[in-house]
Each structure stands twice: as C-alpha cells, then as structure tokens.
Amino acid sequence: MALKKYVATRLVTMFGVLMITLFLTVSLVGSNMDTILKQGVVFQVRGEITADPSIANSFSSTEEFEEFIQSQIDQRIETLGLDEPWYSPQRIGLTMYKILILDFGNATFLTSDAGSTDVKEIILEKLPRTILLFTTATIIISIIGIFLGTLSGSKVGSVLDRITSSFAIISSSFPVWWIGMLMIFLFAFVYQIFPARATPAIPPSDPDYVFSLLYHMALPVITIVLIGFGAWAYLVRNFMVGIMQEDFITSKRVMGISRKKIIYKHALKNAAPPIVTILALSLSGSLGGAIITEAVFDWPGMGRLYFEAITVMDLPIIIGATYILTVFFLISIFIADLLYGYFDPRIRTGQ
Amino acid sequence: MSISPQEIKGEFLKSKMGITGISILAILVIISFTAIIAIPSETFSEWNNPTNWISYPKIAIPGWVNLFMSEKIPEHKIIENPFETTETLGDISVISHQFAFNFNYDFFPNDFIYEFSAQYTGTPLLEIIVVRPDGLKLELLSTSLPKSDSLTVHKERIFSTDDSIRKNLSLQFEKFEFSLENLSAEDIVFSNTKTHHPLKGNYVYLINLYGIDTQNKISESKLIVGGKAFGIMGTDELRRDLAIGLLWGTPLALFIGIVVAIASVAMGLLYGVYAGYKGKKTDEVMMRFNDVIYALPALPFLIILSVTISNSIFVMIGFLTIFGWVGVAKVSRSMALQIKTRGYIDAAEMMGQKKSKIILRHIVPQLLPYAFASIAISVPAAITTEAGLSFLGLGDPSFPTWGQILHDANVFGAASRGLWWWIMPPGVMIAITGLAFVFIGNALDVIVNPKLKR
Numbered sequence: 001m002a003l004k005k006y007v008a009t010r011l012v013t014m015f016g017v018l019m020i021t022l023f024l025t026v027s028l029v030g031s032n033m034d035t036i037l038k039q040g041v042v043f044q045v046r047g048e049i050t051a052d053p054s055i056a057n058s059f060s061s062t063e064e065f066e067e068f069i070q071s072q073i074d075q076r077i078e079t080l081g082l083d084e085p086w087y088s089p090q091r092i093g094l095t096m097y098k099i100l101i102l103d104f105g106n107a108t109f110l111t112s113d114a115g116s117t118d119v120k121e122i123i124l125e126k127l128p129r130t131i132l133l134f135t136t137a138t139i140i141i142s143i144i145g146i147f148l149g150t151l152s153g154s155k156v157g158s159v160l161d162r163i164t165s166s167f168a169i170i171s172s173s174f175p176v177w178w179i180g181m182l183m184i185f186l187f188a189f190v191y192q193i194f195p196a197r198a199t200p201a202i203p204p205s206d207p208d209y210v211f212s213l214l215y216h217m218a219l220p221v222i223t224i225v226l227i228g229f230g231a232w233a234y235l236v237r238n239f240m241v242g243i244m245q246e247d248f249i250t251s252k253r254v255m256g257i258s259r260k261k262i263i264y265k266h267a268l269k270n271a272a273p274p275i276v277t278i279l280a281l282s283l284s285g286s287l288g289g290a291i292i293t294e295a296v297f298d299w300p301g302m303g304r305l306y307f308e309a310i311t312v313m314d315l316p317i318i319i320g321a322t323y324i325l326t327v328f329f330l331i332s333i334f335i336a337d338l339l340y341g342y343f344d345p346r347i348r349t350g351q
Numbered sequence: 352m353s354i355s356p357q358e359i360k361g362e363f364l365k366s367k368m369g370i371t372g373i374s375i376l377a378i379l380v381i382i383s384f385t386a387i388i389a390i391p392s393e394t395f396s397e398w399n400n401p402t403n404w405i406s407y408p409k410i411a412i413p414g415w416v417n418l419f420m421s422e423k424i425p426e427h428k429i430i431e432n433p434f435e436t437t438e439t440l441g442d443i444s445v446i447s448h449q450f451a452f453n454f455n456y457d458f459f460p461n462d463f464i465y466e467f468s469a470q471y472t473g474t475p476l477l478e479i480i481v482v483r484p485d486g487l488k489l490e491l492l493s494t495s496l497p498k499s500d501s502l503t504v505h506k507e508r509i510f511s512t513d514d515s516i517r518k519n520l521s522l523q524f525e526k527f528e529f530s531l532e533n534l535s536a537e538d539i540v541f542s543n544t545k546t547h548h549p550l551k552g553n554y555v556y557l558i559n560l561y562g563i564d565t566q567n568k569i570s571e572s573k574l575i576v577g578g579k580a581f582g583i584m585g586t587d588e589l590r591r592d593l594a595i596g597l598l599w600g601t602p603l604a605l606f607i608g609i610v611v612a613i614a615s616v617a618m619g620l621l622y623g624v625y626a627g628y629k630g631k632k633t634d635e636v637m638m639r640f641n642d643v644i645y646a647l648p649a650l651p652f653l654i655i656l657s658v659t660i661s662n663s664i665f666v667m668i669g670f671l672t673i674f675g676w677v678g679v680a681k682v683s684r685s686m687a688l689q690i691k692t693r694g695y696i697d698a699a700e701m702m703g704q705k706k707s708k709i710i711l712r713h714i715v716p717q718l719l720p721y722a723f724a725s726i727a728i729s730v731p732a733a734i735t736t737e738a739g740l741s742f743l744g745l746g747d748p749s750f751p752t753w754g755q756i757l758h759d760a761n762v763f764g765a766a767s768r769g770l771w772w773w774i775m776p777p778g779v780m781i782a783i784t785g786l787a788f789v790f791i792g793n794a795l796d797v798i799v800n801p802k803l804k805r
Contacts, residue, residue, distance in 0.1 A: 024652070028656065
C-alpha cells in the first residue's frame with residue numbers, strides 16, 4: 001500500500017513539474033511567440049491575396065487595396081484568437097494544451113532533413129539519434145564503471161583504487177565539451193582517424209548510412225565515456241566498500257567461500273539497487289548535457305537542434321524541444337524514484 | 352557534529368588535498384589581482400571591439416614555442432617609440448623616425464605595416480627606406496601626403512601590399528640574384544640577395560618626412576612587422592591577445608563561482624533549516640516545492656532565461672543560484688530535524704526565545720562546517736555551467752570569460768584546424784579552478800562527515 005501511495009505522490013509531483021515547466025516556458029517566450037504568430041498571419045494573408053491578381057485589379061487605388069488586406073489580416077487574427085494579449089488565461093491555457101498534446105506548430109526557420117517544417121516531425125527525426133548516442137555511451141560507462149568500481153572497492157588502498165579515485169575527482173572537473181574539442185584536435189587533426197564533424201556526409205536514404213552514422217558516433221562516444229566512467233567507478237567503489245564491511249560478507253568469508261564469488265555474487269548483488277537507481281538518474285542528466293556536447297561534435301540530434309534553434313531564435317522548436325527534454329528528464333527521474341522506492345524496504349513497507 | 356573552527360583548521364592543514372587546493376586557489380587569486388591591477392578595465396570592455404586589435408596578428412602561435420623549434424617562427428613585432436631626429440636644411444625641415452629591430456627567424460614575416468598620424472601644412476613628402484643587416488639600402492616608398500593649406504592631421508596605415516612599394520622594389524631588381532616576380536614586398540625586403548631565404552640580423556626602417564613648415568610633426572608612429580608568433584598565449588582569429596582574455600577570465604570565473612556558491616548554499620541552508628524546524632504542514636509544502644525545483648531541467652531553462660530575459664553576468668548569477676540551492680536545502684532539513692530533538696533547543700523554547708533567534712543562534716551555527724564544505728563543492732559546478740552557457744554563445748558579451756573564448760574557438764573550428772593554443776589554456780584554467788575547489792571541498796567534507804574517514 002505504502003508503495004502505491006509513494007508512486008502516486010511522485011506521479012502528482014512529476015505532473016506538477018511538467019505543468020510548471022510548460023507554464024514558465026510559455027510565459028518566458030510568450031510575447032516573442034505572439035509577434036511571430038502575427039507575422040505568420042500577415043504573411044499568409046498577403047500571400048493568399050496576391051496569389052489571385054483579380055482581387056488586386058478590382059480595387060481602384062493601392063490605399064484601398066492595402067485597407068482591404070489589413071481588414072483581412074485583422075479578421076484572421078481575430079478568428080485565431082490572437083487579438084487577445086498572449087498573457088490572457090485562455091491563450092496561455094490553449095497554448096499549454098496544444099503543447100501537451102504535442103502540437104508544436106511549424107518551425108520558423110529550421111527544417112528536418114526531409115524538408116518538413118513541422119516541429120513534431122523535426123523532433124521525431126532528431127530524438128532517436130540523441131537516444132542512440134547517449135544510451136550507448138551510458139551503457140559503456142556503466143559497464144566499465146561497475147567493473148572498475150568493484151575491482152577497486154574490493155582492494156581498498158591498492159594502486160588501482162587510488163588511481164580510480166583520483167581519476168574520478170580530476171575527470172569530474174573537466175567540462176565534457178572541452179574534452180570534446182581536445183578529442184577533435186587529437187583524432188581529427190593530429191591523427192586523422194575520426195571525422196571532426198559527427199554529421200554523416202551521405203543522405204539517410206543511402207544503405208551505408210547506418211555504418212557512416214556509427215563511424216561518426218565513435219568520437220562523441222569515446223569522449224562521453226572518458227569523462228563519465230571515473231565518477232561511476234568511484235560511486236560503485238564506495239557502495240562496495242560499505243557492503244564489504246557488512247556482517248554477512250564477513251560470515252561468508254568465514255564459511256570459506258572464495259573471495260571472487262563473494263565479490264561478484266553476493267556483494268555486487270546487494271550494491272545493485274543504488275547502482276540501478278543512479279543509472280536511471282545519469283541517463284536523464286546526460287540528456288541535459290547533450291545540448292552542449294552535440295553542439296561541439298555537430299551530432300545531428302536534439303541537442304544540436306536546440307542549439308541551432310537558439311541561434312536563430314526559432315521559438316516553436318525551442319518550446320517543443322524543451323518540452324520533450326523535460327518529459328524525458330521527468331520520466332527518468334520517475335523511474336529512478338520508483339526503483340529507489342522498490343528497493344528501499346522502509347518505503348515499501350511504509351515505515 | 353560540533354567541531355570547533357580551530358579543530359577544522361588543524362585537520363585541514365594536515366590534509367594534502369586541502370593544502371593543494373588552497374595553494375592553487377591562492378595562485379588564482381594572485382592572478383586575479385594582477386589582472387585587475389595590470390590590465391586596465393578599458394581593455395576587457397574592448398574585447399569584442401575588432402578595431403582595438405587591428406595591429407595584432409591573426410591566429411599567432413605563442414611566442415615561447417620558438418624555444419622548442421629548430422627553425423624559428425617570426426614573432427609579431429609592434430615597434431613604438433622610434434628614435435626621432437629633426438633637421439633643417441635651408442627651407443626644408445626633415446623629420447626622421449628610425450625603427451631598429453632584430454630579425455632572427457627562419458621564415459619571412461607575414462607583412463609589415465607603418466602606422467602614423469602626421470600634422471602638417473602643404474604637401475610634405477614621406478619616404479620609407481629600409482637598411483638591411485648586409486648594408487643594402489632599399490627604397491620602399493616616396494609619396495606625398497594629401498595637400499592641405501591649413502594645419503591638418505593626417506592618419507594613415509601603409510601596408511606592405513601597397514602597389515608603389517611593390518613597384519619600387521621591382522625597380523631595384525639588379526640588387527637581387529633571383530627573380531622578384533610574384534614575390535611580396537616582405538619576401539624581398541627580408542631576403543638574402545643571393546638566394547631566396549630570410550636574412551637574419553638588425554634591420555632599420557627609416558621614415559623621413561620632408562616639408563617646408565617647421566611645425567610638421569609625426570605622432571603615433573608605429574611599425575608593425577607581422578609574424579606568426581605573438582606574446583605568451585598567442586592570438587585568435589579576431590587578432591585578440593589571448594593572454595588578456597585568459598587573465599581577465601580568472602577574476603570573473605572566481606567571482607561567478609564563489610558568489611553563486613555562497614548565495615545558493617545560504618539560501619538552501621535557511622530554507623532547509625526553516626522547513627525542518629517548523630515541521631508538519633510547512634515542512635511538507637516546502638519540501639514539495641523543493642522537489643519541483645529539483646525536477647526542473649536546469650540547462651534548457653537557463654538557456655531560455657538568458658535568451659529571453661538578459662544575458663548580463665549578474666542576472667546569470669541569480670539564475671544559477673535558483674537552480675543551485677535545492678540539494679543543500681534537503682540535507683539541511685534532515686540535519687535540522689536531528690538538532691531539533693536535542694535538549695538545549697527545548698530549553699531555549701521553554702525560555703520563550705523567539706523562533707528566528709533559535710534558528711539563527713542555535714541551529715544554523717551547528718550546520719556551518721557542512722555549509723563551508725558545500726560552498727567549496729558547489730563552486731566548480733557554477734563555473735562549468737556558466738562556461739557551458741558562454742560556450743553556447745549565451746555569455747555576457749561585455750566580459751571575456753573562458754567559456755566565451757572557447758565559444759569563439761569552436762565557431763572558428765579551432766580544434767579541427769589544430770589551433771591548440773586557442774583551446775587548451777581556457778579549458779585547463781576552468782579545470783584547474785574547478786579542481787582547487789573540489790580539493791578544498793573534499794578535504795573539508797572528510798573533516799565534517801566523520802563517516803567518510805576510514
């Protein structure tokens with residue numbers, strides 16, 4: 001029962017966060033968005049009227065014609081509800097509802113590779129690439145981290161342990177994107193092994209596209225792994241150190257079970273819950289970092305889309321991408337919370 | 352839980368990590384003060400003004416690289432304060448400026464530029480002659496300045512690419528034993544006469560201004576011999592001296608990091624202690640709010656805020672604080688919950704002391720050691736986040752931060768062009784500054800949380 005209540009409160013909080021994020025985003029970009037929408041209407045109406053020369057010919061003077069266009073624009077703005085200020089409750093409510101059902105409208109400048117200006121299509125095209133890059137990197141990081149952490153945790157004070165700990169501290173204070181620039185310098189300029197730009201040069205329709213994508217992915221993955229695994233190993237090491245001091249491990253040792261078996265079968269099993277929880281959390285954290293990392297490597301994913309959208313102030317994309325990033329962030333926090341609640345007997349039994 | 356400041360100091364000085372951290376920090380503080388005193392603040396506000404950097408070279412490698420090179424790269428020379436003489440020959444007055452310098456490199460310079468501002472009447476004659484180490488005298492230019500009947504000030508830059516310089520040099524072809532065709536002025540002036548290789552030694556540039564008015568004057572006289580190496584840190588694509596940017600970045604990074612850390616820890620501490628001490632409904636509501644802020648995706652939000660509201664450094668500090676206090680609040684709350692149950696708090700309550708006084712006098716001081724450790728630990732995050740935002744091009748354009756230098760480097764593709772002196776130093780500085788605080792924080796953490804001692 002307690003677990004259900006815990007899940008319910010979490011869900012409510014998450015939904016609240018989502019709504020607050022939406023509200024904040026909409027109110028921050030609202031006035032700019034309003035101008036863009038109105039300009040869009042003007043452009044559209046003018047286009048429609050000038051497309052038919054007979055309308056222009058039916059007016060005797062340009063003033064009258066202009067007046068007609070203006071009245072048409074005003075009419076269109078009114079039917080769309082744009083005559084009310086953007087901060088009116090109906091407008092904000094409508095905008096939030098539209099975003100909630102993933103209707104982001106059309107992008108102002110950017111297009112997808114296929115040429116579509118629909119924000120949803122653009123995001124759907126970029127999202128899988130970001131997930132591919134960061135999931136791959138996180139899986140590699142966690143495998144190396146768990147292995148290295150277990151090793152150094154079982155030999156506290158050894159050379160390996162000290163190297164791992166200091167590497168963790170040092171690597172965590174380097175910005176990933178800077179290491180990225182160094183990697184480009186090293187592997188794309190000094191030793192020309194990998195391409196500097198991570199965007200594959202061939203179109204997605206080409207059958208070799210997948211291989212090209214994987215080849216271009218190598219440098220970003222190496223960079224993310226290099227910066228990330230130290231901290232992971234350090235965390236796993238600390239869990240292991242704590243567990244290796246527990247009584248049940250000592251008693252297993254007294255029973256004569258081999259050290260290797262104790263470490264990999266019993267200790268690691270008990271360290272698993274917090275590790276899994278952190279795995280879920282670090283996935284969400286890496287998504288936020290994706291914006292800068294992808295900008296460095298020119299990886300054609302969500303992060304670069306976001307970066308490009310900021311540079312040209314493409315608001316529909318900014319809103320859409322923020323929403324999607326938030327949803328992913330919240331889902332992974334929620335999963336982490338659930339796992340934590342599931343593994344923590346105090347929450348499970350309601351104490 | 353309660354440790355006296357003396358104990359903390361004693362323990363801290365025993366920790367190698369703490370000492371290293373403090374030493375790095377001390378060096379950074381010294382650099383900051385040097386930057387503030389030595390580099391006038393006008394320079395950094397001119398960081399993004401291209402005209403300020405016009406006499407500097409483009410993407411020049413740091414000067415010290417020559418120490419490790421067998422073939423020396425020409426250093427960029429900006430020669431000011433020439434040796435001045437004024438002579439009068441009958442009606443004619445001659446002002447001459449002499450620029451002497453040593454050219455000791457294995458490659459030709461990029462170019463040379465003579466920059467001056469002359470005050471004159473009439474049409475004075477400007478003559479540029481170079482005297483080379485082998486004694487050869489090359490006439491580069493002999494031109495009259497624009498006619499003026501009244502006293503006027505004329506500013507000009509004469510570039511080595513000037514057509515009349517090329518023409519004058521090709522007229523002196525018999526002095527060289529190789530064809531001068533398609534060679535630029537600097538390739539001829541700095542070349543051996545026998546083969547087309549750089550001639551090392553002392554060169555003298557002679558600038559003569561002939562006029563009939565004795566009031567004639569040359570001021571702001573400057574000779575630039577363009578090279579591919581410059582200063583301690585080199586220059587970037589926009590000709591900016593990277594040493595100045597890096598130096599100025601230090602106080603800025605420290606300022607941003609420390610202010611954000613102190614503000615967010617203070618905020619989180621008070622928030623958490625208040626929630627924990629009050630308890631019940633207040634606690635519940637405050638912690639829910641805390642959860643909400645915790646779950647906001649910080650980076651996208653910071654980006655939107657800086658795009659829509661302002662990218663001023665001071666506003667940015669406020670935004671970073673908003674996302675920084677959450678973790679501290681959670682820990683302070685649970686610590687306050689523990690302290691609340693102690694006898695002396697009950698006693699203070701029974702004596703009828705005000706709640707604010709109990710919080711500030713009896714609970715907060717207990718948390719101070721933890722607060723100091725958290726401040727040190729949150730500085731690197733603040734610095735890297737600001738650097739990251741600047742890297743995306745969202746930094747305050749009136750202050751050159753390390754992140755902005757890296758942003759420009761990325762825009763101009765420095766990494767794939769191999770311009771290591773543009774990308775290495777700013778990142779190293781960010782990392783070193785972060786490390787200093789991580790070391791201090793970890794050392795303090797071990798003292799404050801005895802659980803970590805093993």
